[in-house]
Amino acid sequence: MKKKNLIALTLFIGLIYLLHSTPHLAVRTYVFFTGYPVAAVTTNIIHDDYHNEVDKEKFAEWNAKAYTLTKPPIEKATQGELRNYLVKKRGFFHIVEFYGEG
Template sequence: MKKIIRNTTLVIVVVVIFLLLHLTPKIAIRTHVLFMGYPIESFTSDIYEYKFSYKVDKNNFIKFYPNAKAYTLTKPPFEKATESELSNYIVRKSGFLYFADIYGET
């Protein structure tokens, strides 16, 4: 009986942590950067919504990603393998949760 209670409690804790880490776009980006292996950048970088330079870019983005927004980090992590900064992220909304991924050059 104790084993069932312990396992149930563990599952509930994991689910609650998952939900908390995906409640807002900024927290989703910080979680993604943290799990990519850049803990300092995930906590110290500011995040703001990306402003598109051209209307065509914005229209194409909305066409291909209707439930998403682009965000930029002010102090992005530097990836040694590709020798580039990982500054732009796309955040998709699924229900009430947000999921982040690298967007590349915007």
């Protein structure tokens, strides 16, 4: 029984690592699990040149870059576009957070 649990845990950790191994996969995973699976699969992801330039020093300090969805999902409560995301790199792992509309 312990061997099965160890295998399951190893597979789960491997899947989490795989889904956060690149900035684009991490953004897609984040968008998927925040309730927008169609947008996560269908949108293109590009570098957010504006935020990457304006916040260059802050992003360098955080080891982060901003990305933009070309077809962003619309937030249900506010009808705002969920367009920009900040991706911070921690070792081999990418962590995503929403970075705002503008």
